[in-house]
Amino acid sequence: MNNTATFENSLISLSYLGKMLLVDYKKRAIIDLKAAKKSIQEREKFTKNAPTLIIADFSKIEYVTTEARSFFAGPSNKTTMATAIIISSKIQEVMGKIYIKFNKPKTPVKLFTRISDAQEWLQTFIKS
Incomplete structure (x- = not known):
């Protein structure tokens, strides 16, 4: 996994923070179904599934x-x-x-105000 890789388009930028993928949505974006599908598609391509x-x-x-x-939230x-x-x-x-x-997402989801707290929580999902 190339942790220095980045991707950017008009909706999102993607980059790695260690073993975690940062999906940074652009300022004042409105995410509709088309944008949601496109962001997941770009993310899966970026991470090679x-x-x-x-x-x-x-x-x-x-x-x-x-x-x-x-x-x-769904199986997509x-x-x-x-x-x-x-x-x-x-x-x-x-x-x-x-x-x-x-919406009951199929995988664990939690809200944070700081990226460092988010990283700490996600760290618990990394198998040693």
Whole structure:
């Protein structure tokens, strides 16, 4: 695994933080179903479909549609082992809690305000 690799398009940038993949969503993005599918497709191509621990930085996102939340939670997300979502506002926290409670993601998901805390939590999923 090349941990210095990066990828960027108009929606996301991808890079590795150790063994974790940082998915950084662009400022003021609105994630609809098409954007959700594209981000998963780019992520799987970037990781070569390897099982992946994800840090998804949603702190700059404006909104995620209902269809996109369902897609992210569903079985289409085959290679994700666990996801730490970075948030920066009370509104994002509420949206994140709704996502976890009602969309019931197929893999562990937790909300964080700091990347370092997210990394610490994801570390527990790495087999020694």
